[in-house]
Amino acid sequence: MLSLLIVDDEPTIVDTLASTIDWKRIEIMTVHKAYSAREALDILADYAVDIVIVDINMPRMSGIELVAQIYRQYCHVKSVLLSGHAEFAYAQQAMSYGVSDYLLKPISDEDLIKVIAGLVKEIKEEWQEIVSRRRVVQTLKESLPALKDKLLNELLTGRIKDDALSPLLDMYDLPFQEGESVCIMVIRMEESLPEFNEQDFFLLEYAIMNIAAEMFRSSYDHWSCKDSNGCLVLMIRRKSGQEHESVSAEDRKKFDALAMQLQRNIGLYLKRVVSMIISRWGSFPEEVGLLYSGIIDHMRSKLANESGCFFSGELSDAAAVRQPLQRLYETPTLQHLLEHRRWDEYEDKLQAAIQDMKQAGNLPEEYVREAFMMVAGSFYYYAHKHHCLLSDLVGGTGLLDRNVHSVQQLSELGLYLLNKLRASDQAEQRSSKDKLMLKIREYIDRNLRTASLQTIADAVYLHPVYLSRLYKAETGEGISDYVHKQRMLRAAELLRDPSLKIYEISEDLGFKNAAYFSKVFREEFGITPNEYREQL
Incomplete structure (x- = not known):
């Protein structure tokens, strides 16, 4: 209604x-x-x-x-x-x-x-x-590139289950089917291009994907995204009619030749150096995460000093093992979560990383120390960004100087420090809101004649709509209700002085005329100002 x-x-x-x-x-x-x-x-x-x-x-x-x-x-x-x-x-x-x-x-x-x-x-x-279907479909089409990118990232990192994947493939019009052969291609740009801004990089990546789409069009379907490492990732399948057939050595050789031509064209037409790593062919969707993690681990462990390289096929078993701290490097980062006060998500990410480490088996102590350095580093970042010392927020330097040797120690100390920061932030937020509410009320009390949502918002440097919602959430009453209540209380107080005329009180409180003031006063107290004064 x-x-x-x-x-x-x-x-x-x-x-x-x-x-x-x-x-x-x-x-x-x-x-x-x-x-x-x-x-x-x-x-x-x-x-x-x-x-x-x-x-x-x-x-x-x-x-x-x-x-x-x-x-x-x-x-x-x-x-x-x-x-x-x-x-x-x-x-x-x-x-x-x-x-x-x-x-x-x-x-x-x-x-x-x-x-x-x-x-x-x-x-x-x-x-x-x-809310009509036509509008929903149109919105879906407009959002489809971003939705496809997000879904592929979730598939690569194992954050989506097979039963949830199938209906989304149909909805997004993706031609991939369970059991068919696919491979993963990762394209890493080697140049930092410091003169480029975010828009320049977006256009460059878009141009690379356009070249790939044109070259694969006749024989292959592809599904692409940009991963958390800043690499372009393509999942490749053969066109309809041969997708469920086994991939022969000749098929792999033909695709590798096409991929090498793609790398050459990027250099030729875009003047950019890229490295390209292609996985073996595996079954969709159950092997997708393994194929991708194998490439990423291979890049991290063996290609740090390589530029413009091309690898294809089976990677070593060691490279195909998922690193236990990979989750901590994925976006959103720990610093990002703290910066935006996403405390629950930070705790979930840390708990999940700890669980990964517990399941790794024979975990070297170096991994524990690395993880704690990342966690502690995010805490230092948060404290210093808020112009505080971390030792002041957590209650001294003793906790920060402890040596961490086991996953259990990491879990206990990391979560303890996180809760300390969260409690400190909540206390600061509560104090800031209380001070703001006091400042608002003091302004209203001093300016009853002219007080309005706009003038109050100007006085406390907030947008009127945000101020109204914040005040209602904090006090349980609308800001105009509070102004009205204070005017009525002030009116009742002024009426005790017989030397003041009704119209003078009306003007003093900001009412348009005495008749309207009397009407509002009667609605509040059930009697007119004159009747109220007579009762006194």
Whole structure:
């Protein structure tokens, strides 16, 4: 069900429209009322509003200015302008601000209901289009390259199960089938190209993949991604008709020749040196992870000083063993997780790496020391980025100076230090929010006459929408509710002074006029200001 906001500086008009029309009949379940543009913006920041009816002629901020701001900040909101004959041409200009309709005063209830009912229908149709199958399919097509890249990375690193893979292959229109022969090709660029930015590298990688696609088109299908090591990875299958046949020595020789030609063309046309490593042919999908990890381990252990090399076929058994710390080098890195305060993901990554080490068997102590250096390094990085000493955050240098010799020691000490950092961060966050809430309330108390969501946001250097949501989450009440409550409390206090006139108190608290002040006061306390003063 939808919500409506009525804005007019004449309270009687707003109240009449809100109370006399059966809005529920046209599926408007909530009607908000505002008596100024500023009050309307406060409501828009605090509540989900679908349609706004705005009077064009209001003081301080006109209806045109209000719908212009709504158009910029809340593009989904439909606006309807109410204008007199004198402002009719002026109202027509508002169409550039996304105004859905404009109506001449006085307007009958039937005409207004007809316009709003039309907007309700329009909004429902827009949302129906958003969730329609056609829109979903179009979105999927636009996202397909990124989805394919992500899925292949998960397959290469063993993060997806076979039963979850099959439906995704069909959805992404990937021609790979269970049991057919595939090989893995990894392309590593050897030049650092310091003058290149991220966009330059993206275009270069795109050009490489275009050359590969053109060369493999006639005989092979391929599925590509960029892995966590910055390499381009292609999984290759033969075209339909021979995919389930065994790969002969002649077949391998032909493919290797084509791959060598690809390496040559990259150098010839793009002027770039690349190394290329091709696995043996194996069964899809169960051997894919082993084929890939064999190549990566081979590169790490034997190709650090090589450039422009080409390897193909069976790699040594030693190279095909997955390294126990590989998970720690995969993205997102430990530093990245701490930098973004993703504490649970950091703990999961560390626990998984520890489990890998426990399952490795005959693990040299060097691996434990390497892992602890990575973990401790990420902690130092986090502390220094926040202008702190790690020893201060974890309670001294004694823990940091300990020698770690076993996986169990690594597990206990690493998780203990992680929890120390997490507790310190949570305490800092809590303290910062408490200080912010106090600063907001102090500003409101000092500026009750002019306090609004916008002025408060400006005072604490936050966006109004974010401020409204944060305040509601921290205190359980809307910021406009707090301002209203403080104004009423202040009004009750000022009424104790008989020398102050009602209109003086009204002006002092920022109300438009004494009549509106009396109306709001009565809604709050059940009696008028004069009756309240008489009771005192």
